[in-house]
Amino acid sequence: MANNMMLKVPVREQDPLVRAKNFDEVCLGYNKEEAEAEALRCLNCKNPRCVQGCPVSIDIPGFIQKVKESDVAGAYAVISQSSALPAICGRVCPQESQCEGQCVRGIKGEAVAIGKLERYVADTAREMGIRPTPPSVKNGKKVAVIGSGPSGLTCAGDLARMGYDVTIFEALHKAGGVLVYGIPEFRLPKEAVVEKEIENVKALGVKIETDVVIGKSAKVDELMKEEGFDAVFIGSGAGLPRFMRIPGEQALGVFSANEYLTRSNLMGAFSPASRTPIMHARKAVVVGGGNVAMDAARTALRLGAEVHIVYRRGEEELPARKEEVHHAKEEGIIFDLLTNPVEIHADENGWVSGITCIRMGLGEPDESGRRRPVAIEGSEFDIECDCVIMALGTSPNPLIASTTSGLDVNRRGCIIADETTGASSKEGVFAGGDAVTGAATVILAMGAGKAAAKGIDEWLSGKDA
Numbered sequence: 001m002a003n004n005m006m007l008k009v010p011v012r013e014q015d016p017l018v019r020a021k022n023f024d025e026v027c028l029g030y031n032k033e034e035a036e037a038e039a040l041r042c043l044n045c046k047n048p049r050c051v052q053g054c055p056v057s058i059d060i061p062g063f064i065q066k067v068k069e070s071d072v073a074g075a076y077a078v079i080s081q082s083s084a085l086p087a088i089c090g091r092v093c094p095q096e097s098q099c100e101g102q103c104v105r106g107i108k109g110e111a112v113a114i115g116k117l118e119r120y121v122a123d124t125a126r127e128m129g130i131r132p133t134p135p136s137v138k139n140g141k142k143v144a145v146i147g148s149g150p151s152g153l154t155c156a157g158d159l160a161r162m163g164y165d166v167t168i169f170e171a172l173h174k175a176g177g178v179l180v181y182g183i184p185e186f187r188l189p190k191e192a193v194v195e196k197e198i199e200n201v202k203a204l205g206v207k208i209e210t211d212v213v214i215g216k217s218a219k220v221d222e223l224m225k226e227e228g229f230d231a232v233f234i235g236s237g238a239g240l241p242r243f244m245r246i247p248g249e250q251a252l253g254v255f256s257a258n259e260y261l262t263r264s265n266l267m268g269a270f271s272p273a274s275r276t277p278i279m280h281a282r283k284a285v286v287v288g289g290g291n292v293a294m295d296a297a298r299t300a301l302r303l304g305a306e307v308h309i310v311y312r313r314g315e316e317e318l319p320a321r322k323e324e325v326h327h328a329k330e331e332g333i334i335f336d337l338l339t340n341p342v343e344i345h346a347d348e349n350g351w352v353s354g355i356t357c358i359r360m361g362l363g364e365p366d367e368s369g370r371r372r373p374v375a376i377e378g379s380e381f382d383i384e385c386d387c388v389i390m391a392l393g394t395s396p397n398p399l400i401a402s403t404t405s406g407l408d409v410n411r412r413g414c415i416i417a418d419e420t421t422g423a424s425s426k427e428g429v430f431a432g433g434d435a436v437t438g439a440a441t442v443i444l445a446m447g448a449g450k451a452a453a454k455g456i457d458e459w460l461s462g463k464d465a
Contacts, residue, residue: 006109009038011116016330020301023185023270026327027091030113032070035120039067041112045104050114053102055447056154058082060099060114067117076125079118080132084157085150085197085446087126088179090119091188093443094321126196132157134205139163141460144229146214146400149177150442151433152235153201154449155456160204162457167229169212174266177237178434179442181266182258184295186302190265215399220407224428231428231456234415235449238394238434244287248344249390253279253352257288257296257391264299281305281387285355287341288391289313292439294324296389297333307333308383312340312360312373338362340373342380344388354384394439404429414438422452423459430456 012028013019019026030038042064050060059078066075079086095101095115103111141164145156148170156166174180179194188194202208214220214236223229241256243249260278263269269278284300286293289311297307309328311318314337318325329335336357343356359379362371401409408416408425415424415431422430432448434440 005041008041008110008113008116009034011113016327016332019186020331023302025189026186027116029123030116030120032124035067035117036070038113039064039117041105042068043104049102049104050099050112053098053100054082055098055443056082056450058099058118063121064112064114064117067121072121072124072128073130075121076130079121082450083446084154084201085179085442086118087122087193088150088188088197089443089446090115090117090122091193092183092441094441096322098443123193131203132200134203135161135163137163138165138205141165141230142167142228143456144169144223144227144232145235146220146232147171147177147235147237147433147435148175148198148208148210149179149235149237149433149445151237151435151445151449151452152177152233153198154446155233155235155432155453156206156449157201157204158450158453159456160201160206162453164457166206168206168208169214169218170208170210171213171236172266173210175208175210177235181262182292182295184261184265184299186298187295213399215403220400220404220426220429230460231430233422233449233452233456234400234424234429234431234435235433235445235452236397236400236435237445238396238414238439240395240397240413241390242392242394243390244341244392246341246343248346248352248355251344251346251352251388252350253281253386254344254388255279255390257286257292257389258394260296260389261292261299264303270299270303278303279387281385283385284308284387284389285310285341285383285385286389286391287311288393289318289320290391290393291320291324292393293391294320294328296391298328298331300387300389301331301333305387308336308385309333310336310339310341310355310357310383312338313370314338314362317362317370336383338373340375341388345382352386352388354382355388356380356382394434396435396438400435412438417452418455420451421455421458422448423455428459430459 063075063078100111241258267276284305286297347353360373363374366372406426417431433445
Protein backbone atom coordinates (compact mmCIF):
# COMPACT_ATOMS: atom_id res chain seq x y z
CA MET A 1 0.00 0.00 0.00
CA ALA A 2 1.33 3.44 -0.95
CA ASN A 3 2.26 5.98 1.69
CA ASN A 4 0.09 9.06 1.08
CA MET A 5 2.51 11.54 2.64
CA MET A 6 2.63 14.64 0.42
CA LEU A 7 6.22 15.51 1.40
CA LYS A 8 9.42 13.52 0.96
CA VAL A 9 11.05 11.81 3.91
CA PRO A 10 13.66 14.41 4.96
CA VAL A 11 17.28 13.64 4.15
CA ARG A 12 19.87 14.08 6.87
CA GLU A 13 22.65 16.60 6.14
CA GLN A 14 25.68 18.07 7.88
CA ASP A 15 24.99 21.31 9.73
CA PRO A 16 25.85 24.23 7.38
CA LEU A 17 28.19 25.91 9.87
CA VAL A 18 30.10 22.66 10.35
CA ARG A 19 30.27 21.50 6.74
CA ALA A 20 31.43 24.92 5.49
CA LYS A 21 34.76 24.12 7.15
CA ASN A 22 35.29 20.55 5.95
CA PHE A 23 35.30 18.51 2.75
CA ASP A 24 33.10 15.69 4.10
CA GLU A 25 29.96 14.80 2.18
CA VAL A 26 27.12 17.26 2.82
CA CYS A 27 24.18 14.90 2.30
CA LEU A 28 24.16 11.83 4.56
CA GLY A 29 21.52 9.89 2.62
CA TYR A 30 18.75 7.57 3.80
CA ASN A 31 19.03 4.68 6.22
CA LYS A 32 16.93 1.51 5.72
CA GLU A 33 13.85 2.75 7.55
CA GLU A 34 13.87 6.13 5.82
CA ALA A 35 14.41 4.60 2.37
CA GLU A 36 11.59 2.10 2.76
CA ALA A 37 9.23 4.79 4.04
CA GLU A 38 10.05 6.99 1.04
CA ALA A 39 9.72 4.04 -1.36
CA LEU A 40 6.17 3.51 -0.12
CA ARG A 41 5.26 6.92 -1.56
CA CYS A 42 5.72 5.51 -5.08
CA LEU A 43 2.36 4.83 -6.76
CA ASN A 44 3.65 2.18 -9.21
CA CYS A 45 2.10 4.07 -12.12
CA LYS A 46 0.98 1.97 -15.09
CA ASN A 47 2.55 4.55 -17.37
CA PRO A 48 5.66 5.60 -15.39
CA ARG A 49 6.54 9.07 -16.59
CA CYS A 50 9.63 8.99 -14.38
CA VAL A 51 11.24 6.39 -16.68
CA GLN A 52 10.58 8.63 -19.67
CA GLY A 53 12.43 11.41 -17.86
CA CYS A 54 15.52 9.27 -17.20
CA PRO A 55 18.24 9.60 -19.89
CA VAL A 56 19.32 5.97 -19.31
CA SER A 57 15.76 4.62 -18.89
CA ILE A 58 16.13 2.95 -15.47
CA ASP A 59 13.10 0.87 -14.46
CA ILE A 60 12.37 3.23 -11.58
CA PRO A 61 9.12 1.67 -10.30
CA GLY A 62 10.81 -1.73 -10.56
CA PHE A 63 13.77 -0.90 -8.33
CA ILE A 64 11.62 1.09 -5.89
CA GLN A 65 9.31 -1.91 -5.52
CA LYS A 66 12.32 -3.98 -4.49
CA VAL A 67 13.21 -1.33 -1.89
CA LYS A 68 9.68 -1.63 -0.48
CA GLU A 69 10.31 -5.37 -0.16
CA SER A 70 13.67 -4.80 1.62
CA ASP A 71 15.37 -6.50 -1.35
CA VAL A 72 18.42 -4.30 -1.95
CA ALA A 73 20.17 -6.90 -4.08
CA GLY A 74 17.11 -7.11 -6.31
CA ALA A 75 16.86 -3.31 -6.53
CA TYR A 76 20.55 -3.08 -7.48
CA ALA A 77 20.09 -5.73 -10.16
CA VAL A 78 17.23 -3.72 -11.68
CA ILE A 79 19.23 -0.47 -11.71
CA SER A 80 22.34 -2.22 -13.08
CA GLN A 81 20.47 -3.25 -16.20
CA SER A 82 20.52 0.42 -17.22
CA SER A 83 23.18 2.25 -15.21
CA ALA A 84 26.83 1.49 -14.49
CA LEU A 85 27.19 4.38 -12.01
CA PRO A 86 24.16 4.42 -9.67
CA ALA A 87 25.95 5.73 -6.56
CA ILE A 88 27.22 8.66 -8.63
CA CYS A 89 23.91 9.38 -10.36
CA GLY A 90 22.06 9.25 -7.06
CA ARG A 91 24.26 12.11 -5.88
CA VAL A 92 24.82 14.45 -8.83
CA CYS A 93 21.99 13.94 -11.35
CA PRO A 94 19.50 16.83 -11.72
CA GLN A 95 16.58 14.57 -10.78
CA GLU A 96 14.31 17.56 -10.22
CA SER A 97 14.32 18.27 -13.97
CA GLN A 98 14.37 14.64 -15.10
CA CYS A 99 12.83 11.61 -13.37
CA GLU A 100 11.47 13.46 -10.33
CA GLY A 101 10.32 16.29 -12.55
CA GLN A 102 7.97 13.81 -14.25
CA CYS A 103 6.75 12.10 -11.06
CA VAL A 104 2.96 12.14 -10.60
CA ARG A 105 3.37 12.63 -6.83
CA GLY A 106 4.93 16.00 -7.63
CA ILE A 107 1.67 17.41 -9.01
CA LYS A 108 0.02 17.96 -5.63
CA GLY A 109 3.00 17.49 -3.33
CA GLU A 110 6.65 16.54 -3.56
CA ALA A 111 7.94 13.99 -6.05
CA VAL A 112 9.29 10.68 -4.79
CA ALA A 113 12.98 11.12 -3.87
CA ILE A 114 14.13 8.84 -6.69
CA GLY A 115 17.74 10.05 -6.61
CA LYS A 116 18.13 9.50 -2.88
CA LEU A 117 16.62 6.01 -3.22
CA GLU A 118 19.03 5.17 -6.04
CA ARG A 119 21.91 6.32 -3.86
CA TYR A 120 20.64 4.23 -0.93
CA VAL A 121 20.47 1.10 -3.11
CA ALA A 122 23.93 1.63 -4.61
CA ASP A 123 25.60 2.44 -1.29
CA THR A 124 23.95 -0.46 0.52
CA ALA A 125 24.80 -2.91 -2.28
CA ARG A 126 28.43 -1.79 -2.07
CA GLU A 127 28.46 -2.34 1.71
CA MET A 128 26.99 -5.80 1.10
CA GLY A 129 29.83 -6.61 -1.32
CA ILE A 130 27.56 -7.01 -4.36
CA ARG A 131 29.56 -6.75 -7.60
CA PRO A 132 28.49 -6.99 -11.25
CA THR A 133 29.09 -10.32 -12.99
CA PRO A 134 31.26 -10.31 -16.14
CA PRO A 135 29.89 -12.00 -19.27
CA SER A 136 30.69 -15.69 -19.59
CA VAL A 137 31.36 -15.49 -23.34
CA LYS A 138 33.48 -12.99 -25.30
CA ASN A 139 32.73 -12.18 -28.93
CA GLY A 140 36.34 -11.66 -29.98
CA LYS A 141 36.00 -7.98 -30.94
CA LYS A 142 37.98 -5.08 -29.48
CA VAL A 143 36.69 -1.57 -28.80
CA ALA A 144 38.75 1.40 -27.63
CA VAL A 145 37.12 4.02 -25.41
CA ILE A 146 38.80 7.42 -25.12
CA GLY A 147 38.12 9.05 -21.77
CA SER A 148 37.09 7.53 -18.44
CA GLY A 149 34.40 10.03 -17.54
CA PRO A 150 30.70 9.18 -17.29
CA SER A 151 30.14 8.64 -21.04
CA GLY A 152 33.26 6.50 -21.43
CA LEU A 153 32.61 4.38 -18.35
CA THR A 154 28.99 3.80 -19.38
CA CYS A 155 29.85 2.89 -22.97
CA ALA A 156 32.65 0.59 -21.80
CA GLY A 157 30.47 -1.13 -19.20
CA ASP A 158 27.63 -1.77 -21.64
CA LEU A 159 29.98 -3.10 -24.32
CA ALA A 160 31.71 -5.37 -21.80
CA ARG A 161 28.34 -6.86 -20.84
CA MET A 162 27.78 -7.60 -24.53
CA GLY A 163 31.02 -9.58 -24.66
CA TYR A 164 33.40 -7.02 -26.18
CA ASP A 165 37.04 -6.68 -25.16
CA VAL A 166 37.13 -3.03 -24.04
CA THR A 167 40.09 -0.81 -23.20
CA ILE A 168 39.66 2.72 -21.85
CA PHE A 169 42.44 5.23 -22.53
CA GLU A 170 42.60 8.06 -19.97
CA ALA A 171 44.87 11.11 -20.35
CA LEU A 172 45.21 11.83 -16.62
CA HIS A 173 46.89 9.69 -13.99
CA LYS A 174 43.60 8.70 -12.37
CA ALA A 175 40.44 7.35 -13.99
CA GLY A 176 37.08 9.07 -13.58
CA GLY A 177 37.26 12.18 -15.74
CA VAL A 178 35.04 15.00 -14.49
CA LEU A 179 33.82 12.74 -11.66
CA VAL A 180 37.34 12.93 -10.21
CA TYR A 181 38.65 16.34 -11.21
CA GLY A 182 35.48 18.42 -11.53
CA ILE A 183 33.07 17.57 -8.73
CA PRO A 184 34.18 18.31 -5.15
CA GLU A 185 34.60 15.70 -2.46
CA PHE A 186 31.76 17.17 -0.38
CA ARG A 187 29.34 16.38 -3.22
CA LEU A 188 30.91 13.20 -4.55
CA PRO A 189 33.40 11.28 -2.37
CA LYS A 190 36.22 9.93 -4.52
CA GLU A 191 37.57 6.93 -2.60
CA ALA A 192 34.27 5.77 -1.10
CA VAL A 193 32.11 6.23 -4.21
CA VAL A 194 33.85 7.06 -7.51
CA GLU A 195 36.69 4.58 -7.17
CA LYS A 196 34.28 1.83 -6.14
CA GLU A 197 32.02 2.49 -9.14
CA ILE A 198 35.05 2.34 -11.45
CA GLU A 199 36.09 -0.95 -9.84
CA ASN A 200 32.63 -2.30 -10.70
CA VAL A 201 33.17 -1.37 -14.36
CA LYS A 202 36.58 -3.07 -14.29
CA ALA A 203 34.95 -6.14 -12.72
CA LEU A 204 33.06 -6.54 -16.02
CA GLY A 205 36.41 -7.04 -17.73
CA VAL A 206 37.10 -3.45 -18.84
CA LYS A 207 40.79 -2.50 -18.90
CA ILE A 208 41.85 1.09 -18.11
CA GLU A 209 45.16 2.58 -19.25
CA THR A 210 45.98 5.97 -17.67
CA ASP A 211 48.51 8.62 -18.77
CA VAL A 212 47.64 7.99 -22.43
CA VAL A 213 46.92 11.20 -24.34
CA ILE A 214 45.13 10.23 -27.53
CA GLY A 215 46.33 12.57 -30.23
CA LYS A 216 49.87 12.49 -28.81
CA SER A 217 50.67 9.11 -27.23
CA ALA A 218 48.61 7.47 -29.96
CA LYS A 219 46.13 8.60 -32.59
CA VAL A 220 42.64 7.29 -33.31
CA ASP A 221 43.75 6.10 -36.76
CA GLU A 222 46.59 4.13 -35.15
CA LEU A 223 44.25 2.46 -32.67
CA MET A 224 42.21 1.08 -35.55
CA LYS A 225 44.93 0.33 -38.11
CA GLU A 226 47.82 -0.76 -35.91
CA GLU A 227 46.33 -1.81 -32.55
CA GLY A 228 43.50 -3.88 -34.02
CA PHE A 229 40.53 -2.11 -32.44
CA ASP A 230 37.34 -2.75 -34.41
CA ALA A 231 35.68 0.47 -33.23
CA VAL A 232 36.51 3.56 -31.18
CA PHE A 233 34.29 5.61 -28.87
CA ILE A 234 35.39 9.18 -28.10
CA GLY A 235 34.13 10.33 -24.71
CA SER A 236 36.90 12.79 -23.94
CA GLY A 237 34.65 15.45 -22.42
CA ALA A 238 35.00 19.21 -22.62
CA GLY A 239 37.96 20.42 -20.60
CA LEU A 240 38.93 23.63 -22.42
CA PRO A 241 37.84 26.58 -20.24
CA ARG A 242 36.26 29.80 -21.47
CA PHE A 243 37.12 33.31 -20.31
CA MET A 244 35.38 36.69 -20.68
CA ARG A 245 38.25 38.47 -22.45
CA ILE A 246 37.91 41.52 -20.25
CA PRO A 247 40.83 43.78 -19.18
CA GLY A 248 42.94 42.34 -16.38
CA GLU A 249 42.09 38.67 -16.94
CA GLN A 250 45.80 37.83 -17.08
CA ALA A 251 46.38 38.97 -13.49
CA LEU A 252 47.80 36.54 -10.95
CA GLY A 253 44.97 35.02 -8.92
CA VAL A 254 42.59 34.61 -11.89
CA PHE A 255 41.66 30.94 -12.38
CA SER A 256 39.37 28.97 -14.60
CA ALA A 257 37.02 26.90 -12.46
CA ASN A 258 38.43 23.89 -14.28
CA GLU A 259 41.95 24.52 -12.99
CA TYR A 260 40.80 25.50 -9.52
CA LEU A 261 38.66 22.40 -9.04
CA THR A 262 41.22 20.07 -10.65
CA ARG A 263 43.92 21.26 -8.28
CA SER A 264 41.64 20.74 -5.31
CA ASN A 265 39.85 17.53 -6.31
CA LEU A 266 42.38 15.52 -8.28
CA MET A 267 45.59 16.79 -6.70
CA GLY A 268 44.23 17.11 -3.16
CA ALA A 269 45.66 20.62 -3.04
CA PHE A 270 43.43 21.57 -0.11
CA SER A 271 45.62 19.30 2.03
CA PRO A 272 48.82 20.81 3.51
CA ALA A 273 50.61 17.59 2.49
CA SER A 274 49.84 18.07 -1.21
CA ARG A 275 52.66 18.91 -3.60
CA THR A 276 50.24 20.88 -5.81
CA PRO A 277 49.52 24.23 -4.14
CA ILE A 278 46.24 26.08 -4.40
CA MET A 279 45.49 29.66 -3.48
CA HIS A 280 43.84 30.15 -0.09
CA ALA A 281 42.11 33.39 -0.94
CA ARG A 282 40.94 35.98 1.56
CA LYS A 283 38.04 37.08 -0.65
CA ALA A 284 37.10 35.28 -3.85
CA VAL A 285 34.72 36.24 -6.66
CA VAL A 286 33.26 33.40 -8.74
CA VAL A 287 31.83 34.44 -12.11
CA GLY A 288 28.98 32.22 -13.35
CA GLY A 289 25.76 30.63 -12.13
CA GLY A 290 25.95 26.94 -13.02
CA ASN A 291 26.79 23.86 -10.97
CA VAL A 292 30.51 24.37 -11.63
CA ALA A 293 30.29 27.89 -10.24
CA MET A 294 28.61 26.53 -7.09
CA ASP A 295 31.31 23.86 -6.77
CA ALA A 296 34.13 26.39 -7.13
CA ALA A 297 32.51 28.83 -4.71
CA ARG A 298 31.88 26.21 -2.05
CA THR A 299 35.43 24.91 -2.44
CA ALA A 300 36.89 28.42 -2.01
CA LEU A 301 34.71 28.87 1.07
CA ARG A 302 36.10 25.70 2.60
CA LEU A 303 39.60 26.99 1.91
CA GLY A 304 38.86 30.01 4.09
CA ALA A 305 37.60 32.71 1.71
CA GLU A 306 34.65 35.04 1.85
CA VAL A 307 32.97 34.17 -1.45
CA HIS A 308 30.81 36.19 -3.84
CA ILE A 309 29.04 34.63 -6.83
CA VAL A 310 28.62 37.17 -9.62
CA TYR A 311 25.96 36.27 -12.19
CA ARG A 312 24.52 38.47 -14.92
CA ARG A 313 20.94 37.19 -14.64
CA GLY A 314 18.53 36.81 -11.70
CA GLU A 315 17.92 33.92 -9.31
CA GLU A 316 15.15 32.39 -11.44
CA GLU A 317 17.60 32.09 -14.32
CA LEU A 318 20.40 30.44 -12.34
CA PRO A 319 21.26 27.24 -14.28
CA ALA A 320 22.61 25.45 -11.19
CA ARG A 321 20.51 22.86 -9.39
CA LYS A 322 18.25 24.41 -6.77
CA GLU A 323 19.74 22.07 -4.17
CA GLU A 324 23.25 23.39 -4.89
CA VAL A 325 22.10 27.02 -4.69
CA HIS A 326 20.30 26.27 -1.43
CA HIS A 327 23.39 24.62 0.05
CA ALA A 328 25.63 27.50 -1.07
CA LYS A 329 23.36 30.06 0.57
CA GLU A 330 23.14 28.02 3.79
CA GLU A 331 26.94 27.96 3.95
CA GLY A 332 27.21 31.74 3.71
CA ILE A 333 28.10 32.39 0.07
CA ILE A 334 27.01 35.83 -1.12
CA PHE A 335 25.08 36.08 -4.40
CA ASP A 336 25.57 39.26 -6.45
CA LEU A 337 22.89 38.70 -9.08
CA LEU A 338 22.08 40.86 -12.13
CA THR A 339 25.76 41.78 -12.05
CA ASN A 340 28.46 41.38 -14.72
CA PRO A 341 32.25 41.90 -14.50
CA VAL A 342 33.82 44.46 -16.83
CA GLU A 343 37.41 44.70 -15.56
CA ILE A 344 39.81 42.97 -13.15
CA HIS A 345 42.35 45.08 -11.25
CA ALA A 346 45.83 44.09 -10.07
CA ASP A 347 48.25 45.52 -7.51
CA GLU A 348 51.83 46.56 -8.18
CA ASN A 349 52.95 42.92 -8.00
CA GLY A 350 50.44 41.75 -10.59
CA TRP A 351 48.04 40.05 -8.15
CA VAL A 352 44.28 40.55 -8.27
CA SER A 353 43.15 43.40 -6.04
CA GLY A 354 39.54 43.85 -7.12
CA ILE A 355 36.95 43.58 -9.86
CA THR A 356 34.69 46.21 -11.42
CA CYS A 357 31.14 45.08 -12.17
CA ILE A 358 28.08 46.66 -13.75
CA ARG A 359 24.44 46.20 -12.79
CA MET A 360 22.23 44.40 -15.30
CA GLY A 361 18.55 44.47 -16.19
CA LEU A 362 16.63 41.75 -18.02
CA GLY A 363 15.36 42.43 -21.53
CA GLU A 364 13.67 40.20 -24.11
CA PRO A 365 14.26 36.42 -24.13
CA ASP A 366 17.26 35.17 -26.11
CA GLU A 367 17.63 31.93 -28.11
CA SER A 368 17.81 29.93 -24.86
CA GLY A 369 14.40 31.26 -23.77
CA ARG A 370 15.88 33.21 -20.86
CA ARG A 371 15.57 37.00 -20.68
CA ARG A 372 18.64 38.66 -22.13
CA PRO A 373 20.77 40.65 -19.61
CA VAL A 374 21.26 44.31 -20.51
CA ALA A 375 23.87 46.54 -18.87
CA ILE A 376 22.57 49.56 -16.92
CA GLU A 377 24.71 52.54 -17.91
CA GLY A 378 26.50 54.28 -15.07
CA SER A 379 25.91 51.52 -12.51
CA GLU A 380 29.52 50.32 -12.20
CA PHE A 381 30.83 49.37 -8.76
CA ASP A 382 33.90 47.60 -7.33
CA ILE A 383 34.30 44.43 -5.29
CA GLU A 384 37.59 44.08 -3.42
CA CYS A 385 39.06 40.58 -3.82
CA ASP A 386 42.33 38.71 -4.23
CA CYS A 387 41.01 35.82 -6.35
CA VAL A 388 38.68 35.57 -9.37
CA ILE A 389 37.39 32.19 -10.60
CA MET A 390 35.80 32.05 -14.06
CA ALA A 391 33.07 29.40 -14.27
CA LEU A 392 31.75 30.21 -17.74
CA GLY A 393 31.60 26.78 -19.32
CA THR A 394 34.05 24.67 -21.29
CA SER A 395 34.62 23.41 -24.82
CA PRO A 396 36.16 20.16 -26.13
CA ASN A 397 39.94 20.07 -26.45
CA PRO A 398 40.67 20.14 -30.22
CA LEU A 399 43.58 17.66 -29.98
CA ILE A 400 41.68 14.47 -30.86
CA ALA A 401 39.64 15.97 -33.70
CA SER A 402 42.68 17.70 -35.20
CA THR A 403 44.71 14.47 -35.27
CA THR A 404 41.97 12.17 -36.63
CA SER A 405 41.39 11.99 -40.38
CA GLY A 406 37.82 12.41 -41.59
CA LEU A 407 36.35 13.44 -38.23
CA ASP A 408 33.98 16.39 -38.60
CA VAL A 409 33.42 19.01 -35.89
CA ASN A 410 31.08 21.99 -35.66
CA ARG A 411 32.02 25.65 -35.22
CA ARG A 412 32.30 25.16 -31.43
CA GLY A 413 34.82 22.34 -31.88
CA CYS A 414 32.34 19.65 -30.85
CA ILE A 415 32.45 16.33 -32.70
CA ILE A 416 29.44 15.87 -34.98
CA ALA A 417 27.77 12.56 -34.11
CA ASP A 418 24.36 10.95 -34.54
CA GLU A 419 22.20 11.43 -31.43
CA THR A 420 20.74 7.92 -31.64
CA THR A 421 23.83 5.83 -32.43
CA GLY A 422 26.79 8.09 -31.64
CA ALA A 423 28.20 7.45 -35.13
CA SER A 424 30.60 10.16 -36.35
CA SER A 425 31.60 11.09 -39.89
CA LYS A 426 34.47 8.59 -39.70
CA GLU A 427 33.50 4.96 -40.16
CA GLY A 428 33.98 2.92 -37.01
CA VAL A 429 34.41 5.99 -34.79
CA PHE A 430 31.62 6.94 -32.40
CA ALA A 431 31.38 9.82 -29.94
CA GLY A 432 29.19 11.09 -27.11
CA GLY A 433 28.93 13.20 -24.00
CA ASP A 434 30.50 16.63 -23.63
CA ALA A 435 32.84 16.01 -26.60
CA VAL A 436 29.69 16.18 -28.75
CA THR A 437 27.32 18.47 -26.84
CA GLY A 438 29.72 20.74 -24.99
CA ALA A 439 29.56 20.88 -21.20
CA ALA A 440 26.39 19.17 -19.90
CA THR A 441 25.34 16.86 -17.06
CA VAL A 442 26.76 13.52 -15.93
CA ILE A 443 23.55 11.66 -16.70
CA LEU A 444 23.24 13.08 -20.23
CA ALA A 445 26.83 11.97 -20.89
CA MET A 446 25.91 8.52 -19.59
CA GLY A 447 22.88 8.42 -21.87
CA ALA A 448 25.11 9.23 -24.84
CA GLY A 449 27.58 6.51 -23.84
CA LYS A 450 24.76 4.02 -23.56
CA ALA A 451 23.37 4.96 -27.00
CA ALA A 452 26.84 4.69 -28.54
CA ALA A 453 27.42 1.23 -27.06
CA LYS A 454 24.21 0.08 -28.74
CA GLY A 455 25.25 1.83 -31.96
CA ILE A 456 28.69 0.20 -31.92
CA ASP A 457 27.18 -3.24 -31.34
CA GLU A 458 24.70 -2.79 -34.16
CA TRP A 459 27.39 -1.49 -36.53
CA LEU A 460 29.81 -4.30 -35.80
CA SER A 461 27.05 -6.92 -36.01
CA GLY A 462 25.92 -5.49 -39.35
CA LYS A 463 29.50 -5.43 -40.58
CA ASP A 464 29.77 -9.15 -39.90
CA ALA A 465 26.51 -9.82 -41.71
